[in-house]
Amino acid sequence: MYSLEQIRKGLRYPAMAEREMHYQWQRVRSVxxxxxxxxxxxxxxxxxxxxxxxxxxxxxxxxxxxxxxxxxxxxxxxxxxxxxxxxxxxxxxxxxxxxxxxxxxxxxxxxxxxxxxxxxxxxxxxxxxxxxxxxxxxxxxxxxxxxxxxxxxxxxxxxxTACPTLIRHDPDVPSSGRTGVNFRQWFHLDPEIMSYYFDYDGVTNFNRAQDRYLANITRICEELDDPVFIPFHEKDETFAHEHLDIEVLPYEFSVRKTLERVSSVDRMVATRYHSLVFATICETPALAIAYEPKVSSLADRVGVQSYKPHTSIPVEFDSIANRDDVRRTAERNFRLLDDICLSE
The missing domain is CATH 3.40.50 (Rossmann fold)
Structure with a gap:
């Protein structure tokens, strides 16, 4: 039970009350x-x-x-x-x-x-x-x-194996005829972190690299016909409004809605890893900007050319290859789990 003073404090500070409710829900879920x-x-x-x-x-x-x-x-x-x-x-x-x-x-x-x-x-x-x-x-x-x-x-x-999300299916939304784009903030981490964890040892000037990235995404949007920004995080939406002059769809914390958005476009410029995962699920031709090795690794598996954010990036799209094979590889996560950990 909460005291009267705790209730009053929760009413004065809704964010604090929300955190407490989340904490208590986690305790309930655990049992x-x-x-x-x-x-x-x-x-x-x-x-x-x-x-x-x-x-x-x-x-x-x-x-x-x-x-x-x-x-x-x-x-x-x-x-x-x-x-x-x-x-x-x-x-x-x-x-x-x-x-x-x-x-x-x-x-x-x-x-x-x-x-x-x-x-x-x-x-x-x-x-x-x-x-x-x-x-x-x-x-x-x-x-x-x-x-x-x-x-x-x-x-x-x-x-x-592969990302478990790849077992999901294309919602098969009618085409909008547009090109979807997803970009995210990049080089926001310490250069030492970028070098060690994300293979950027060859970058000597991270500020210049970030400027090149921003120039790249602006140029890409200018070269596309009718681009539309699809956010995968609320920070994506903020970033897009700050740096791009294109339509930005409102961020929604919905897997179904976001997958439908990717399914509806004819092509996809994918920066976030799961924007490429969703493009793979929907077999949406893609151009991958590999801000981390995980993006280039998936791009290689599905036959899509990838480029680091600060390098020269041609506006060319590749069809998704091997979607069904990659899906079967993702399903293997659950087969192994069932065989090794769940079966008595």
């Missing part, structure tokens, strides 16, 4: 009956992360289990099986507290499914991974780049 607990960054406002959470819940429910998704700071669930599910979650670029929490969630026989691994620069981070994954039953990663980053710190089998 509701469920077979599988899934931890990830599913409520941060990122459509790609939300798609991962919805995909895990939907697929595992269809398989006959009772899953529950939890936020990235959750370390406990009453479920007999714990999953660290999707996203670029294994890294230490902003410290090790979050890494410890994630590993604690799966440290006793759980599974790490379809994740990205930017890497571990600190000794503490590397030691955490070695110890935290030592009893994990199954590890799958979304690309070979992640496998290569994880392999020096984990002795078990690492299965290269």
């Amino acid at each position: 509701l009956p469920h077979d599988i607990g899934i931890q990830g960054s599913y409520r941060t406002g990122n459509i790609g992360d939300r798609a991962l959470g919805r995909t895990f819940s939907g697929k595992l429910s269809a398989m006959g289990y009772r899953p529950r998704t939890f936020g990235r700071n959750t370390e406990y669930s009453r479920a007999p099986v714990h999953i660290l599910g999707g996203g670029g979650v294994l890294h230490d670029w902003y410290g090790t507290d979050h890494l410890r929490q994630r590993l604690n969630f799966v440290s006793e026989g759980g599974a790490v499914i379809g994740v990205g691994v930017p890497g571990f620069k600190t000794t503490e981070g590397r030691e955490l991974v070695r110890s935290g994954l030592s009893d994990v039953e199954l590890v799958t990663v979304r690309d070979k780049w992640s496998r290569d980053r994880l392999a020096p710190h984990y002795d078990g089998d690492i299965h290269v």
